[in-house]
């Protein structure tokens with residue numbers, strides 16, 4: 001995912017756990033024991049595992065409910081209770097087998113974050129269970145948008161966000177990333193709308209309003225995803241294309257023109273793309289993340305549609321997840337760095353293949369700035385800065401910050417610098433290949449790594465120092481960007497009152513602008529702020545990344561009151577958490593909580609639950 005919770009003056013481009021448990025002695029037992037280690041799921045797949053999930057759903061926009069049934073194919077090891085994860089679902093009936101015999105079920109007590117264990121009585125030989133249910137207003141994966149919240153303004157819209165543990169809010173299932181399933185779906189919607197999923201997709205609307213889907217590769221349940229709206233499709237290459245509302249389609253296709261090239265570059269690095277098609281859907285602005293790597297169909301924020309193709313590293317990131325994350329998946333949310341650290345590394349290699357090393361170095365340096373700010377915010381000694389997290393009893397979403405992404409990246413980059421790129425590439429290719437369609441934990445990775453790259457060849461480096469200890473270990477790889485070195489000089493010159501009207505900034509990329517703005521001091525006087533805005537037009541930038549860092553700077557420099565209406569317009573229209581967090585946090589830290597709340601009250605109805613959950617906490621609503 002490209003998302004990131006951002007602390008302090010931080011921003012990144014892309015975006016969006018120890019193991020004292022006893023492990024078994026052989027591979028099968030080990031896997032089964034690992035599955036039970038997921039503290040964020042009630043499912044007990046070592047007793048009864050779900051293998052396939054068939055959805056038969058009807059989507060009712062007037063009541064904002066999804067109704068229907070899920071049929072679960074089971075691998076039953078002779079047990080008589082099936083445990084499923086549910087949260088805020090209305091369970092109506094449960095039946096067993098082809099003949100749909102009624103059975104008894106219990107919804108256990110609600111546990112914070114996790115929801116309720118749906119315990120279903122089955123027979124030792126039962127291999128098929130049907131659950132009839134409907135979603136509720138508390139089904140947090142779903143964001144229902146009114147026609148007014150879409151680009152077309154004429155038809156409603158719905159999208160889902162499953163990661164980390166929200167799939168259980170719209171589908172009763174064993175919602176653990178360690179439990180891989182295939183799925184199929186039949187979805188009925190109003191005739192004027194079209195449905196797409198993380199599966200084989202239609203490329204045009206049909207006139208029945210009924211759509212069928214199939215995902216034949218086993219995936220973790222957080223990757224089940226659906227979007228419904230007035231959608232259109234445009235192919236970009238042989239295997240690639242883009243979906244969007246018709247009003248956004250051409251702009252989106254222009255922005256993603258290099259997608260097929262990215263796919264080829266990715267395959268050249270780490271092996272064949274195993275998912276068939278790779279398409280992207282551009283969602284309405286309330287989408288809480290930069291992107292979500294739903295297989296075959298990345299969900300993306302429209303804030304990367306800038307008209308200058310400057311933010312497409314996000315697509316490289318989500319595409320890279322087709323290997324790291326979707327093909328090889330973190331077994332629990334404590335192991336989240338296995339998804340994101342590898343993906344950030346892979347993403348930057350794709351960007352380097354297409355646009356050169358200096359471009360990738362700029363991305364890496366911005367990421368490093370984020371990482372340092374996040375560590376400072378969490379505390380140098382905080383256990384939350386370990387790569388392997390301890391999220392038991394907490395929301396799985398708490399681990400989704402720069403540590404997994406950027407500390408993970410930095411460790412991999414350090415390994416590359418020690419053993420050399422060709423050796424590291426060979427390792428990664430073999431790692432993805434040998435663990436394809438598996439969910440693995442950190443310990444498994446460490447054992448695998450040392451079996452291929454002996455400790456003795458690594459000098460002072462150890463995986464353990466990065467994974468089980470806080471902060472950034474000494475001796476890590478250091479990025480250098482020639483372009484950013486020039487920008488650093490410009491920052492100095494500006495502080496010394498150089499005349500910025502005489503600067504030639506025509507060739508500056510978004511990344512150079514971001515580096516410039518982020519590195520300006522927090523105590524600039526109002527004249528200087530005003531001058532910056534006048535000459536570079538920051539407050540009216542069409543680029544959300546630039547707007548975000550500029551507003552943040554303006555908040556800390558006391559300039560925000562001059563552009564308050566623009567800040568409000570931005571926060572009301574955009575729901576991407578990475579942008580929201582530093583701005584609301586900045587307002588709070590500069591004693592402008594009242595202004596923050598005034599804007600938030602207006603903006604909140606436009607945000608997905610993932611974003612409101614974070615902002616409610618930040619602003620003291622819970």
Ligand SMILES: [Zn+2]
Pocket residue numbers: 001002003015016317321339340343
């Ligand atoms: Zn990601």
